Amino acid sequence: MDTELLAVRRINAYYADSHVLHDVSISLKPGRLLTLLGRNGAGKSTCINAIVGFLPPRSGSVMLDGAALEKCSPEQISRAGIGLVPQGRRVFGSLTVRENLDVAARRQTPAGRRVWSREDVNQIFPRLHERRDQLAASLSGGEQQMLAIGRALMTNPRVLLLDEPSEGLAPQIVRELGNVLERLKSEIAIVLVEQNLGLAMKVADDVVLLNTGRVVFSGSSDDFQAQQAQLQSHLGVS
Numbered sequence: 385m386d387t388e389l390l391a392v393r394r395i396n397a398y399y400a401d402s403h404v405l406h407d408v409s410i411s412l413k414p415g416r417l418l419t420l421l422g423r424n425g426a427g428k429s430t431c432i433n434a435i436v437g438f439l440p441p442r443s444g445s446v447m448l449d450g451a452a453l454e455k456c457s458p459e460q461i462s463r464a465g466i467g468l469v470p471q472g473r474r475v476f477g478s479l480t481v482r483e484n485l486d487v488a489a490r491r492q493t494p495a496g497r498r499v500w501s502r503e504d505v506n507q508i509f510p511r512l513h514e515r516r517d518q519l520a521a522s523l524s525g526g527e528q529q530m531l532a533i534g535r536a537l538m539t540n541p542r543v544l545l546l547d548e549p550s551e552g553l554a555p556q557i558v559r560e561l562g563n564v565l566e567r568l569k570s571e572i573a574i575v576l577v578e579q580n581l582g583l584a585m586k587v588a589d590d591v592v593l594l595n596t597g598r599v600v601f602s603g604s605s606d607d608f609q610a611q612q613a614q615l616q617s618h619l620g621v622s
Contacts, residue, residue, distance in 0.1 A: 388447075389414050389573045390435075390466075390543050395444030395454070397434045404430050405441070405597045410575070412543065412590070417565060417574040419584040419605075421619060422594035428577045429471060431594070432547050435575075436468050437461045448543065463490075465497065467541025471548045471577075473532040477521030481512050484520050484531055488538040497540055498571060505534035508564060526557035533564070543573045550580045562586045581619070585609065593618055 392410040396403065405427050412418050420428045433439040435446055437458040446454040453461050462468070476484050485502050493499055506513035509530040515523060520531055529549055536544060546565075550558045558580060565574065565587045578584040584591075591608040593601035595618040601608060608615070 391447040393445045395441035397441045416589040417569040418590040419576045419588040426594040427597035465542035467536040467539050467544045469532045469536045469546040473528045475520040475531050482516045488535045493540045500537045545575045547577045
Protein backbone atom coordinates (compact mmCIF):
# COMPACT_ATOMS: atom_id res chain seq x y z
CA MET A 385 0.00 0.00 0.00
CA ASP A 386 1.25 3.45 -0.87
CA THR A 387 -1.15 5.50 1.26
CA GLU A 388 0.39 7.27 4.23
CA LEU A 389 -0.93 6.06 7.55
CA LEU A 390 1.01 8.45 9.80
CA ALA A 391 2.04 11.79 8.31
CA VAL A 392 4.04 14.23 10.43
CA ARG A 393 4.49 17.51 8.55
CA ARG A 394 7.01 20.19 9.47
CA ILE A 395 6.36 20.08 13.21
CA ASN A 396 8.09 22.52 15.54
CA ALA A 397 8.18 21.80 19.26
CA TYR A 398 9.53 23.71 22.23
CA TYR A 399 10.43 23.15 25.86
CA ALA A 400 9.47 26.57 27.26
CA ASP A 401 11.44 28.95 25.00
CA SER A 402 13.88 26.28 23.78
CA HIS A 403 13.19 25.27 20.17
CA VAL A 404 13.86 21.51 20.07
CA LEU A 405 12.21 20.22 16.87
CA HIS A 406 12.70 22.18 13.65
CA ASP A 407 10.30 21.40 10.76
CA VAL A 408 10.48 17.64 11.35
CA SER A 409 8.55 15.49 8.87
CA ILE A 410 7.91 11.74 8.96
CA SER A 411 5.95 9.53 6.58
CA LEU A 412 4.86 6.03 7.60
CA LYS A 413 2.93 3.62 5.40
CA PRO A 414 0.96 0.53 6.44
CA GLY A 415 3.07 -2.58 6.95
CA ARG A 416 6.29 -0.58 7.30
CA LEU A 417 8.71 -0.02 10.16
CA LEU A 418 10.43 3.35 10.32
CA THR A 419 13.35 3.80 12.67
CA LEU A 420 14.32 7.16 14.15
CA LEU A 421 18.06 7.42 14.60
CA GLY A 422 20.39 10.04 16.03
CA ARG A 423 22.72 10.85 18.88
CA ASN A 424 21.46 11.31 22.42
CA GLY A 425 19.65 14.64 22.53
CA ALA A 426 18.98 14.66 18.77
CA GLY A 427 15.22 14.94 19.32
CA LYS A 428 14.05 11.35 18.82
CA SER A 429 12.06 10.95 22.05
CA THR A 430 10.83 14.52 21.72
CA CYS A 431 9.41 13.60 18.33
CA ILE A 432 7.58 10.65 19.88
CA ASN A 433 6.24 12.92 22.63
CA ALA A 434 4.98 15.37 20.01
CA ILE A 435 3.15 12.63 18.11
CA VAL A 436 1.40 11.24 21.21
CA GLY A 437 0.47 14.67 22.56
CA PHE A 438 2.77 14.86 25.57
CA LEU A 439 4.51 17.84 23.94
CA PRO A 440 2.05 19.28 21.40
CA PRO A 441 3.80 20.92 18.44
CA ARG A 442 3.43 24.69 18.17
CA SER A 443 3.20 24.43 14.40
CA GLY A 444 2.95 21.74 11.76
CA SER A 445 0.57 18.80 11.59
CA VAL A 446 0.27 15.20 12.76
CA MET A 447 -2.18 13.13 10.72
CA LEU A 448 -3.35 9.55 11.25
CA ASP A 449 -5.01 8.22 8.10
CA GLY A 450 -5.96 11.79 7.17
CA ALA A 451 -7.33 12.82 10.58
CA ALA A 452 -5.54 15.67 12.39
CA LEU A 453 -4.14 14.79 15.81
CA GLU A 454 -1.87 17.70 16.70
CA LYS A 455 -4.51 19.47 18.81
CA CYS A 456 -5.84 16.31 20.47
CA SER A 457 -5.18 15.13 24.01
CA PRO A 458 -2.95 12.07 24.62
CA GLU A 459 -6.07 10.03 25.46
CA GLN A 460 -7.77 11.04 22.21
CA ILE A 461 -4.60 10.22 20.25
CA SER A 462 -4.42 6.80 21.89
CA ARG A 463 -8.05 6.08 21.09
CA ALA A 464 -7.48 7.19 17.49
CA GLY A 465 -4.99 4.35 17.11
CA ILE A 466 -1.52 5.43 18.30
CA GLY A 467 0.03 2.97 20.76
CA LEU A 468 3.10 3.83 22.84
CA VAL A 469 5.77 1.63 24.40
CA PRO A 470 7.58 4.24 26.52
CA GLN A 471 11.26 4.41 27.29
CA GLY A 472 11.96 2.62 30.57
CA ARG A 473 8.94 0.27 30.08
CA ARG A 474 6.87 1.84 32.90
CA VAL A 475 4.84 -1.26 33.63
CA PHE A 476 2.54 -1.19 36.66
CA GLY A 477 4.78 -2.96 39.14
CA SER A 478 2.13 -3.53 41.80
CA LEU A 479 -0.19 -5.28 39.31
CA THR A 480 0.17 -8.80 37.94
CA VAL A 481 1.07 -9.48 34.33
CA ARG A 482 -2.56 -10.36 33.62
CA GLU A 483 -3.78 -7.17 35.28
CA ASN A 484 -1.31 -5.03 33.30
CA LEU A 485 -2.76 -6.40 30.07
CA ASP A 486 -6.37 -6.24 31.17
CA VAL A 487 -6.16 -2.65 32.36
CA ALA A 488 -5.13 -1.56 28.84
CA ALA A 489 -7.69 -3.67 26.99
CA ARG A 490 -9.90 -1.75 24.59
CA ARG A 491 -12.74 -3.92 23.38
CA GLN A 492 -14.69 -1.23 21.56
CA THR A 493 -12.81 0.07 18.57
CA PRO A 494 -13.77 1.34 15.09
CA ALA A 495 -14.74 -1.26 12.51
CA GLY A 496 -11.82 -2.66 10.57
CA ARG A 497 -9.21 -2.21 13.30
CA ARG A 498 -7.52 -5.28 14.74
CA VAL A 499 -8.76 -6.15 18.23
CA TRP A 500 -6.04 -7.69 20.40
CA SER A 501 -6.85 -10.13 23.20
CA ARG A 502 -4.69 -11.35 26.05
CA GLU A 503 -4.50 -14.69 24.22
CA ASP A 504 -3.08 -12.94 21.13
CA VAL A 505 -0.39 -11.29 23.24
CA ASN A 506 0.42 -14.59 24.94
CA GLN A 507 0.96 -16.23 21.55
CA ILE A 508 3.64 -13.65 20.78
CA PHE A 509 5.11 -13.69 24.29
CA PRO A 510 4.55 -17.15 25.84
CA ARG A 511 6.53 -16.14 28.92
CA LEU A 512 3.86 -13.61 29.79
CA HIS A 513 1.34 -16.43 30.01
CA GLU A 514 3.74 -18.44 32.19
CA ARG A 515 4.12 -15.45 34.53
CA ARG A 516 0.53 -14.22 34.30
CA ASP A 517 0.01 -14.18 38.08
CA GLN A 518 3.39 -12.62 38.96
CA LEU A 519 3.69 -8.99 39.92
CA ALA A 520 5.20 -6.99 37.07
CA ALA A 521 7.86 -5.60 39.42
CA SER A 522 9.25 -9.13 39.87
CA LEU A 523 9.87 -9.68 36.14
CA SER A 524 13.25 -9.44 34.46
CA GLY A 525 14.00 -6.43 32.28
CA GLY A 526 13.31 -8.41 29.13
CA GLU A 527 10.01 -9.72 30.47
CA GLN A 528 8.98 -6.21 31.47
CA GLN A 529 9.69 -5.06 27.93
CA MET A 530 7.53 -7.88 26.57
CA LEU A 531 4.78 -6.76 28.94
CA ALA A 532 5.12 -3.12 27.89
CA ILE A 533 4.72 -4.11 24.23
CA GLY A 534 1.84 -6.44 25.04
CA ARG A 535 0.09 -3.74 27.04
CA ALA A 536 0.37 -1.33 24.08
CA LEU A 537 -1.05 -3.96 21.74
CA MET A 538 -4.09 -4.33 23.99
CA THR A 539 -5.07 -0.75 23.04
CA ASN A 540 -5.61 -1.99 19.43
CA PRO A 541 -3.20 0.47 17.77
CA ARG A 542 -2.86 1.16 14.07
CA VAL A 543 0.58 2.66 14.66
CA LEU A 544 2.93 1.46 17.40
CA LEU A 545 5.63 3.79 18.73
CA LEU A 546 8.54 2.19 20.60
CA ASP A 547 11.03 4.39 22.46
CA GLU A 548 14.40 2.68 23.06
CA PRO A 549 12.97 -0.83 23.61
CA SER A 550 16.37 -2.59 23.65
CA GLU A 551 17.82 -0.37 26.38
CA GLY A 552 19.45 -2.46 29.11
CA LEU A 553 18.55 -5.82 27.56
CA ALA A 554 20.85 -8.80 27.05
CA PRO A 555 21.88 -9.58 23.44
CA GLN A 556 19.71 -12.71 23.26
CA ILE A 557 16.64 -10.74 24.36
CA VAL A 558 17.47 -8.03 21.80
CA ARG A 559 17.49 -10.69 19.08
CA GLU A 560 14.10 -11.95 20.28
CA LEU A 561 12.81 -8.40 20.23
CA GLY A 562 13.93 -8.02 16.62
CA ASN A 563 12.04 -11.18 15.67
CA VAL A 564 8.90 -9.87 17.38
CA LEU A 565 9.11 -6.54 15.54
CA GLU A 566 9.53 -8.33 12.21
CA ARG A 567 6.37 -10.28 12.97
CA LEU A 568 4.36 -7.30 14.19
CA LYS A 569 5.09 -4.91 11.34
CA SER A 570 3.01 -7.03 8.95
CA GLU A 571 -0.01 -6.12 11.10
CA ILE A 572 0.86 -2.73 12.60
CA ALA A 573 2.90 0.15 11.22
CA ILE A 574 5.77 0.87 13.62
CA VAL A 575 7.99 3.82 14.53
CA LEU A 576 11.08 2.65 16.40
CA VAL A 577 13.44 4.92 18.33
CA GLU A 578 16.59 2.91 18.83
CA GLN A 579 20.25 3.36 19.80
CA ASN A 580 21.18 -0.21 18.82
CA LEU A 581 22.04 0.24 15.15
CA GLY A 582 22.23 -3.52 14.54
CA LEU A 583 18.65 -4.02 15.73
CA ALA A 584 17.42 -0.91 13.92
CA MET A 585 18.85 -1.98 10.57
CA LYS A 586 17.64 -5.55 10.98
CA VAL A 587 14.00 -4.49 11.14
CA ALA A 588 13.81 -1.08 9.43
CA ASP A 589 12.15 -0.45 6.09
CA ASP A 590 12.64 3.30 6.33
CA VAL A 591 14.97 5.59 8.28
CA VAL A 592 14.77 9.15 9.55
CA LEU A 593 18.00 10.52 11.02
CA LEU A 594 17.84 13.51 13.35
CA ASN A 595 20.56 15.87 14.49
CA THR A 596 19.81 18.73 16.91
CA GLY A 597 16.11 18.46 16.17
CA ARG A 598 16.46 18.56 12.38
CA VAL A 599 16.04 15.83 9.77
CA VAL A 600 19.39 15.18 8.08
CA PHE A 601 18.28 12.02 6.24
CA SER A 602 14.92 10.52 5.28
CA GLY A 603 14.63 7.51 3.02
CA SER A 604 14.70 3.74 2.72
CA SER A 605 16.95 1.61 4.89
CA ASP A 606 18.85 0.53 1.76
CA ASP A 607 19.55 4.17 0.84
CA PHE A 608 20.59 4.90 4.42
CA GLN A 609 23.06 2.01 4.47
CA ALA A 610 24.47 3.10 1.12
CA GLN A 611 25.15 6.57 2.60
CA GLN A 612 26.04 5.49 6.13
CA ALA A 613 29.70 6.45 5.84
CA GLN A 614 28.74 10.03 4.95
CA LEU A 615 26.10 10.14 7.69
CA GLN A 616 28.28 8.64 10.43
CA SER A 617 28.99 12.00 12.07
CA HIS A 618 25.27 12.28 12.92
CA LEU A 619 25.11 8.88 14.58
CA GLY A 620 25.67 8.15 18.24
CA VAL A 621 24.58 4.54 18.09
CA SER A 622 26.36 1.23 18.56
